Amino acid sequence: MSDSLNYFRQNRLPHIWCPGCGHGTVTGALTRALAKLGIDKNNVAVVSGIGCSSRAPGYLDFDTLHTAHGRALAFATGIKLSRPDLKVIVMTGDGDCTAIGGNHFIHAARRNIDITTIVMNNSIYGMTSGQYSPMTPTGLLGTTAPYGNIERPFDLTKLAIASGATYVGRSTSYHVQLLGELIEKALLNKGFSVVEAVVGCPTYFGRKNKLGGAVEMFEWQKDHAVNAKAAAVMAPEKLEGKFLIGELYNQAAPEFTAEYAALVDGVRRKYDNFQGGVRECAQNSD
Amino acid sequence: MPNAKLMQGNEACTLGALAAGLKFYAGYPITPSTEIAEMCAEELPKIGGKFIQMEDEIGSIAAIIGASLTGRKSMTATSGPGFSLMQELVGYSSITEVPIVIINVQRVGPSTGMPTSLAQGDVMQARWGTHGDHPVVVLAPGNVKECFELTVKAFNIAEEYRVPVIVLTDEVIGHMREKVVLPDQRQIVVSNRAAPSTPAGYLPYKADQDGGVPLMAPFGAGYRWHVTGLSHDETGFPTNKGEVAGNLITRLMRKVEKAEPIIRDYATEATDDCDVLVVAFGSSAMSATSAVRQARAKGVKAGLFRPKTIWPFPEEPLKEIASRAKRVIVPEMNLGQLVLEIERLVAGKAPVERLGKVNCELFRPEEILAAIMGGSK
Ligand SMILES: Cc1ncc(C[n+]2csc(CCOP(=O)(O)OP(=O)(O)O)c2C)c(N)n1
Ligand code: SF4
Numbered sequence: 272m273s274d275s276l277n278y279f280r281q282n283r284l285p286h287i288w289c290p291g292c293g294h295g296t297v298t299g300a301l302t303r304a305l306a307k308l309g310i311d312k313n314n315v316a317v318v319s320g321i322g323c324s325s326r327a328p329g330y331l332d333f334d335t336l337h338t339a340h341g342r343a344l345a346f347a348t349g350i351k352l353s354r355p356d357l358k359v360i361v362m363t364g365d366g367d368c369t370a371i372g373g374n375h376f377i378h379a380a381r382r383n384i385d386i387t388t389i390v391m392n393n394s395i396y397g398m399t400s401g402q403y404s405p406m407t408p409t410g411l412l413g414t415t416a417p418y419g420n421i422e423r424p425f426d427l428t429k430l431a432i433a434s435g436a437t438y439v440g441r442s443t444s445y446h447v448q449l450l451g452e453l454i455e456k457a458l459l460n461k462g463f464s465v466v467e468a469v470v471g472c473p474t475y476f477g478r479k480n481k482l483g484g485a486v487e488m489f490e491w492q493k494d495h496a497v498n499a500k501a502a503a504v505m506a507p508e509k510l511e512g513k514f515l516i517g518e519l520y521n522q523a524a525p526e527f528t529a530e531y532a533a534l535v536d537g538v539r540r541k542y543d544n545f546q547g548g549v550r551e552c553a554q555n556s557d
Numbered sequence: 558m559p560n561a562k563l564m565q566g567n568e569a570c571t572l573g574a575l576a577a578g579l580k581f582y583a584g585y586p587i588t589p590s591t592e593i594a595e596m597c598a599e600e601l602p603k604i605g606g607k608f609i610q611m612e613d614e615i616g617s618i619a620a621i622i623g624a625s626l627t628g629r630k631s632m633t634a635t636s637g638p639g640f641s642l643m644q645e646l647v648g649y650s651s652i653t654e655v656p657i658v659i660i661n662v663q664r665v666g667p668s669t670g671m672p673t674s675l676a677q678g679d680v681m682q683a684r685w686g687t688h689g690d691h692p693v694v695v696l697a698p699g700n701v702k703e704c705f706e707l708t709v710k711a712f713n714i715a716e717e718y719r720v721p722v723i724v725l726t727d728e729v730i731g732h733m734r735e736k737v738v739l740p741d742q743r744q745i746v747v748s749n750r751a752a753p754s755t756p757a758g759y760l761p762y763k764a765d766q767d768g769g770v771p772l773m774a775p776f777g778a779g780y781r782w783h784v785t786g787l788s789h790d791e792t793g794f795p796t797n798k799g800e801v802a803g804n805l806i807t808r809l810m811r812k813v814e815k816a817e818p819i820i821r822d823y824a825t826e827a828t829d830d831c832d833v834l835v836v837a838f839g840s841s842a843m844s845a846t847s848a849v850r851q852a853r854a855k856g857v858k859a860g861l862f863r864p865k866t867i868w869p870f871p872e873e874p875l876k877e878i879a880s881r882a883k884r885v886i887v888p889e890m891n892l893g894q895l896v897l898e899i900e901r902l903v904a905g906k907a908p909v910e911r912l913g914k915v916n917c918e919l920f921r922p923e924e925i926l927a928a929i930m931g932g933s934k
Contacts, residue, residue, distance in 0.1 A: 283794065312781060313777070313778075313779040313781065314777065316776050316777065318623075328783070329783055329785070329794060329795070332781055333781055334626075334776040334777060334780065334781055334782060335781075335782075335783045335784070336623070336626065336776075336783075336784045336785075337783070337784065337785035337786065337787065338619065338649065338786065339619075339645055339646060339649055339786055342615060342616070342619045342646070345611065345612075345615065345616035345617075345619030345620055345623070346619045346620065346622060346623040347623060348583075348609065348611070348616070348619075348620050348623065349581070349583060349609075349619065349620030349621060349622065349623025349624040349625075349626075349627075349631070350623040350624065350626060350627055350776060351623075352581075352607050352609055352620070352624065353580075353581055353607060353623070353624035353627040353629050353631075354627045354776070354777050356777070357627075357776070357777045374612050374613060374616070375612065375616055375619075378611075378612040378616070531607065531609075534602055535602045535605060535607075538602040538603055539602070539603065539605065542603040
């Protein structure tokens with residue numbers, strides 16, 4: 272345990288999250304996974320967008336970048352392409368990742384750029400006090416869905432797989448052990464990895480939908496999550512209203528920054544030794 | 558002639574960027590700026606640099622800020638619609654003090670407007686496009702050679718003052734071809750951001766309150782610092798103290814105010830004894846130069862003031878010259894943007910006449926000449 276505490280900026284604690292909020296659990300799982308892998312603190316950049324979830328990097332002892340709403344993956348893409356040797360981790364919320372940041376998400380997945388993305392899905396916009404998000408289940412309430420949400424939610428893991436992510440998993444803040452294992456494997460994957468962590472926002476989602484407090488939300492996670500391996504042999508009607516947890520996809524594919532490095536190698540072999548600055552421009556013509 | 562080449566403004570901007578040490582480009586194609594992206598895609602791999610075509614302009618500016626944080630000189634290029642999309646993160650670059658360069662090859666707006674046509678309608682957006690008080694520097698080349706020179710300068714200012722710098726060209730300058738003699742690389746002065754020497758005790762936003770520039774550590778070098786677009790104190794972590802937030806904004810603005818006399822750049826023609834002062838930038842200044850010469854040939858004492866730094870504006874030199882003029886004329890390819898700044902500086906000491914134009918056609922020198930002659934009848 273002391274190992275993973277070492278990855279926190281302990282002088283920045285206590286955190287801003289409400290009692291019972293799931294974001295802290297996910298942040299803890301990430302630090303334990305990093306500690307287990309023995310990852311060097313100086314070799315990590317953690318990037319986030321805007322939201323309660325996106326405040327996590329401020330508590331972590333790495334180079335950390337708290338960006339603009341929805342843009343974490345685009346900033347992270349710049350960091351990773353510039354410094355492929357850094358371990359780049361994105362911490363984001365369901366709103367940050369799939370609403371305003373949805374375009375960056377599918378394109379980062381398509382490129383299979385080596386970024387580990389942890390999506391804290393509380394099915395709501397917590398920071399702005401409880402509006403519905405693209406991952407709020409149909410029929411549930413948000414402050415901007417006072418009559419019940421009529422939109423259909425994303426299945427983030429399917430979206431990630433269809434877009435080209437090479438490692439995809441889902442767990443919950445109740446299934447912490449599994450969450451840690453998935454994050455660990457995501458960190459090891461050479462490519463775009465997505466771990467969705469289903470978490471509770473008792474303050475807004477829980478209260479608005481009369482789901483009870485933190486404890487009841489844990490119970491809900493326990494009752495509604497089905498391990499993907501078990502689900503494979505279950506009758507479809509038994510899976511009604513449930514969601515899958517566990518490793519959902521793991522398939523290698525060429526990684527963007529490695530492909531770019533290969534391209535650079537090829538080009539440089541041709542243009543040997545050129546050191547930059549003003550030079551003959553290939554495109555120049557009359 | 559050494560290194561004399563026929564080239565486009567967009568090409569000159571790219572070569573200037575490379576000469577200044579560009580190592581990372583992210584962008585999204587848009588006319589009339591696309592040649593810059595195409596050339597960067599081709600040239601950067603040759604020097605071990607990086608190029609990426611992002612999914613949109615917001616992603617592009619985000620990616621260059623990320624890359625700049627790792628210590629690489631980074632830029633993007635765009636035009637009106639893309640420049641509009643970038644605005645939120647221009648503010649992010651300002652408040653986090655991460656150096657970036659944006660080349661905005663202006664085209665007709667608003668909205669999609671006329672993609673391949675000339676306008677200079679982004680003068681105010683370049684200065685005030687993002688919300689809140691924020692520092693930004695805007696440079697405006699008046700010919701192809703200056704595209705090269707001012708792009709080098711843009712990088713140097715970005716690095717020295719840790720501000721976003723916008724090179725504001727336009728469709729005509731970007732696509733125009735001129736013969737340019739490029740300076741030898743060894744003669745080009747290149748600045749690099751000042752870095753701290755040790756992580757011990759590093760305070761990423763500690764600076765002299767009167768417009769000081771803090772030292773910038775690259776990511777991935779053991780400093781483990783925090784960057785946020787929230788108002789922050791000198792540790793880099795968010796603050797909810799109004800006074801601390803206010804001091805930050807004041808320092809950021811002061812940084813550019815203090816830099817103005819140092820980075821100030823402008824050209825003049827026949828201003829020593831001029832009665833009629835024309836103030837013009839970019840492609841409009843090409844026509845204005847010709848108009849001023851024709852007016853002189855007709856015996857009218859006309860002169861030209863051509864700012865190359867337009868934000869911050871070279872205040873004192875303009876005030877000094879304008880104080881002797883009887884009239885000031887401001888031709889620009891919009892319905893009155895730069896003229897607002899000129900009116901502010903001239904402050905009623907001489908009448909300031911607007912000569913706005915939005916029909917996509919470069920000023921004919923005769924149009925400006927007519928304005929010069931018009932008032933002196
Ligand atoms: C461009 C922009 N639009 C809107 C906002 C307001 N805003 C801040 S956080 C947020 C939603 C965050 O929701 P989510 O990502 O799900 O994170 P949570 O707070 O639930 O952890 C919104 C809409 C903003 N900061 N920037
Ligand atoms: S509002 Fe919700 S998401 Fe935000 S800290 Fe509180 S419980 Fe967590």
